[in-house]
Amino acid sequence: MATAYDTSLGLYIAGTWRTGEGRDTHAVLNPATGETLAQLPLATAADLDEALAAADRGFKAWRATAPDARAAMLQKTAALLRERADRIARIATTEQGKILAEAKGEVAFAAALLDFHAGEALRIYGRVLPRPAGTRSLVLQQPVGPVAAFCAWNFPVMNVVRKIAPALAAGCSIIIKPSEETAGSAVEVLRCFQDAGLPGDVAQCVFGVPDMVSRQLLASPVTRKLSFTGSVPVGKHLAALAADTMMKTTMELGGHGPVLVFDDCDLEKTLDTLVAHKFRNAGQVCVAPTRFHVQDGIYDAFAAGFAARTKALAVGDGMDAASQMGPMANPRRPDAIAGLVDDALSAGARLLAGGERQTSGNGFFYQPTVLADVPLTARAMNDEPFGPVALLRPFATVDDAIEQANRLPFGLAAYCFTENGRRQNLLGDAIEAGMVAINGVRLSFPDSPFGGMKDSGHGSEDGPEGVQAHLVTKTVHMS
Incomplete structure (x- = not known):
């Protein structure tokens, strides 16, 4: 109706x-x-x-x-x-x-x-x-x-x-x-x-x-x-x-939300959670998870699982009950995302899903996109994408992950997935962001402060x- x-x-x-x-x-x-x-x-x-x-x-x-x-x-x-x-x-x-x-x-x-x-x-x-x-x-x-x-x-x-x-x-x-x-x-x-x-x-x-x-x-x-x-x-x-x-x-x-995924996480649950959250509102969310830093041992499995789930998303008019992701909000956004994706691919990133505008009449659609092995020199790794693009990179140690999380001048939201309690405490202290979610993605509650650094x-x-x-x-x- x-x-x-x-x-x-x-x-x-x-x-x-x-x-x-x-x-x-x-x-x-x-x-x-x-x-x-x-x-x-x-x-x-x-x-x-x-x-x-x-x-x-x-x-x-x-x-x-x-x-x-x-x-x-x-x-x-x-x-x-x-x-x-x-x-x-x-x-x-x-x-x-x-x-x-x-x-x-x-x-x-x-x-x-x-x-x-x-x-x-x-x-x-x-x-x-x-x-x-x-x-x-x-x-x-x-x-x-x-x-x-x-x-x-x-x-x-x-x-x-x-x-x-x-x-x-x-x-x-x-x-x-x-x-x-x-x-x-x-x-x-x-x-x-x-x-x-x-x-x-x-x-x-x-x-x-x-x-x-x-x-x-x-x-x-x-x-x-x-x-x-x-x-x-x-x-x-x-x-x-x-x-x-x-x-x-x-x-x-703005933000450029880092996601630190460690090899002791519940991988399937983590993937289900992150794919849904990444493409919420076509990625046009200031606290969207954006830079996915994944520990070496599970990187390939994470990338494959993320890409498979992304390809299964139904994209269409938001009024259609079958749609899982709608269009971008204005005609400027698909062009901006296309420019970031093209730049990342030319820098050596691998395309695992999406990567193109989605034709649907005169609407402003862009496919949900997954890029792996994205070089740090790519514009998308440094400028907030604000769109349906997930950027994947491997890391080796906890120190490497924290370094990458704090690399940019942004400090709005960050996400961490690990079952190690000592590591959870360390990440909560060390990550430079106004809001940190551990083993979850919700950051907005009426009674909790929302803001960055x-x-x-x-x-x-x-x-x-x-x-x-x-x-x-x-x-x-x-x-």
Whole structure:
């Protein structure tokens, strides 16, 4: 059953939806077919000024709102997301490409994030310091102020909720700029907040030319925090803009997830787990396992098993229940992946599976691909592929594996598979990544921090740390 895509996309500013009215537009595409789904209006400078003014008003009111009222609004929004989950998931699949089962899981996780942050709204504590009788020193945690948030297209529902929920829990207002390529999902999320009763000045949603929007929002004295999810180069650019006003920043940037597979792992279980996770969302996941470093003794068996499982994957429209991997999200991605694969092959890598665009009408498909013996000089071993490509290399010792895991400037996610408990402890300590999964692949939970180190950014989303990132510390001394 197909759900018609809602073409009434718009900007949400000061509690009202703004549509065409002479604004420039951006075509939102269906990546499975290449067809245009809707025309999205783009914000003007005047729209952004109005959003900033609304966020300023909204912060003054929202920070004074009782924590239990903030929590109730977040819980009601979560209930609306669950009530509308099927419709929202279908919109996400239609405009982003991931298979419907993944989109439904994404909506469910977004609702869980809202519930968790509702609880955190009630747990923003300070402390009283010991002082002589008749005097007090108080440490207070207060909302930082209006937030400018920018998020990527790969998780069009979750990314939006991940930005808004902690800001609102902390007492901040927010202006969010989701991806123009997945605008329909973001619009549906904002409608849930609106229908839950969130005052219109508290959350604004704008779309537009990224450089223009970011420069205007980050130059404004209204904005007191930047939260960004996206590529390393863009993140560094935005951080430089944010430095001009010394605003607080949370930067969730790219990764190049190493996977260390040791010869004592449960090989068949490890392969089943990793192949499914590698090609989730066509590999367009910042924490995707990417560089597979496999111990010598099981390397050939691992490579053969990985390739066989990859060749068996059904690729097609994400709305088709038979599909196990959908298209890439936009027409740029297959070209980028083809360039990386060609470069790796010319450098001496062996092709074990895939390696070509997959023809399916005008959709943006690329075959799930496995490359073995990939030289470290290949671009794919150094630049984040962000696509359905698995890169395999052998290693000999634990030290070799750790060296390879830490070789790049990225430090977002890493994965290790070994049954040796002492080795598990060592790897957890030695690997330079904000998140490490051992004998598993899940890294996102509402109550645990999500973020990286090195070029993969700083600060955390989710967990109590995500709310803390929207607070400032004030000390009050009373005599």
